[in-house]
Amino acid sequence: MADQTIPSGNADATETGANSGLRRRLFIIFAVVLTLAAAIVLIWQLAFAGGSVSTDNAYVNAEVAQITPAVAGPVAQVLVQNTAEVKAGDVLVRIDDADARIALARAEAELARAERGYRNTAQTGESLLATADARASDIGAAQAQLRVSQANFDRAKVDYDRRKTLSETGAVSGDELTAATNALRNAQASLALAQAQVTQAQANRSAAQRQASASLALTRGTTEQSSPEVLAARAARDQAQLDLDRTVIRAPFDGVIAQRQVQVGQRVAAGTPMMTLVPLNRLYVDANFKEGQLRNVRPGQTAEITSDLYGGDVVYHGRVVGLGGGTGSAFALIPAQNATGNWIKVVQRLPVRIELDPRELAAHPLRVGLSMDVRVDVRADVSGK
Template sequence: MTDNNMADLALKKRRNQRLLALAGGIGLVGVAVAAYWTLYASHYVSTDNAYTAVEVAQITPSYGGIVADVKVKDTQAVKKGDVLVVIDPTDARLAAAQAAAELDRAMRRVRSYVANDSNLAAQITAREADEKRASAQLASAQADFERAKLDLTRRDALLASGSVSGDELTRAQNAFAGAEANLAAAKSAVAQSAANLRSAMAAKEANGALINDTTVDTNPEVQAARARLDQAKVDLERTVIRAPLDGVVAKRQVQLGQRVQAGMPLMAVVPVSEMYVDANFKEVQLSKVRIGQPVTLHADLYGKDVSYTGVVEGFAGGSGSAFSAIPAQNATGNWIKVVQRLPVRVKLDPAELLAKPLKVGLSMHAEIDTSGLTD
């Protein structure tokens, strides 16, 4: 074997060894990548399509009027109960005074109903006595009428025989006419006394409908007047608008001297301590994501040096495109499939937010550990 052949064999041998080493290295890298994916990377999903959000409290008045004072400005931190806006209370104070007067008048009116009830009961007793007296008078008038009629009949029979004079007959006729008139008057008196009794009983029944089964305090008229007074007091309290929670003032639109109406937006209070993150993951990333899994987050505001810890709190009811103003019409013939993103709500640690505050709408990077809490 020549020297050239020996050199070729040595070169081939070295080349084969290098190829074998390269193949072994590639195999080791593949094993390492597979091991990394199996043991670590497959348990994490991440996205940088994530943004901070919060349930903003909109400040609107419940009572309209002229703004007398504005206590806060944009970016100012406020505590729950702090005064934000004061509406001129003059009208509300007058309405409360009027409602108080109406309540007092209603109570006096109901007391008069109670007093009148006793008076009406006495009137019924009197009317019953009148009815009895009229009935007795009717019986007396009826007896007088029968007697006068009998006397007249007898004298008419004796007139032909001359036993009765014309003057005596005339007196008998006059007595009969008077008895008949008295009987008619007695009947009218009985009817009138009966009508008076019915009227008194109806008046007592009507008055009783206003007070039966109630006291002065529980009477509907008094309760309605008291409710109007309570509403007036509430309106007076609502002239002072307070912060419903801790946060930062944003979007202040109200100005001193402005006339505002109920429901008109004045400003917003952002509760920065209750910030959360909406992380928009691709649908293909969510097969192992469950509520309660830990999340590591970074804010572009602070960079990678600052980490936030959170947990998956919930999933949106649909993808962003499903709730867009003009949702995609996937049934059309020119449909193109696009991977959708589903917002995942991530709760942040309040202590970390206190140390490193965030604002609404900031960009975040979120990474979920799916190794636990799987079905």
């Protein structure tokens, strides 16, 4: 049998046709895949994307604490460094407390003096009151002496009158009359003295009563614990104790130290910034949305947040807390002034605060200033209408 051969021209035509068919099939497959992808994207946009707004202009923030001393003095110890994690109550800085201890000792001495002064005043009042009572007995004694002097005077007067009458008849000598006259004068002087003593005793009693009243008025209605002088001294002592306690500066909450600016030996004044404490368990996100995205954003809506630190593998779940009171440019140091003819509209952004889940923060810690991507679900109606 003779060998049959295919002409080379027909073979090339067959191979070209097969390649063309393969390209057409591949093109059709590509077109179908592209159409399906476009349809999926469109469906996703209609079903999901229209119910959310997103931005990558978002950053981690926190209500940081500025650590400042309440009292002045030289720094004795700095017990933390930048990046150190501390717990609430941990000692951060110690200020030299020598002056504060001296002030406390002085205040305690003043308090003891005030308490002793109150007791002395109270005892003096009681003593003066007893003295006033004793002056009453002095008045009684003086009055008794006055009665005796009055009786002596009356007797001397009767004796004098009788002798004077008898002297006229010559029955009594002149010496007897002189003696009776002298006795009458002495009795009269004794009576005057007794009257003066009664008056003096009464005056002494009145003076003692006034002194006792004045002394008792200082303590009347109060006790040693409620005396104004003691209260003032105790307040000064408490202030001195507080100043001493404030020489030890402690962390107000859990966090990380940043921006440490204080050194040992430095003399600081009250209110001098020493360091910043960042609360890592109370971070939030400030997402700056464009003004056109905020139509349906409401507090209480949920949000999903990812960070550049962990990437898309870690998704934080947050909640919208509130919207800012103004745009960033409105609160700028030099706000934009558009009252000129050369004005170009710039899309503004408004900060939206988003609260993060503390448990997710504990599992994947963040730091202030990190960039975040935020998507807020605006489909939920949390307005209460």
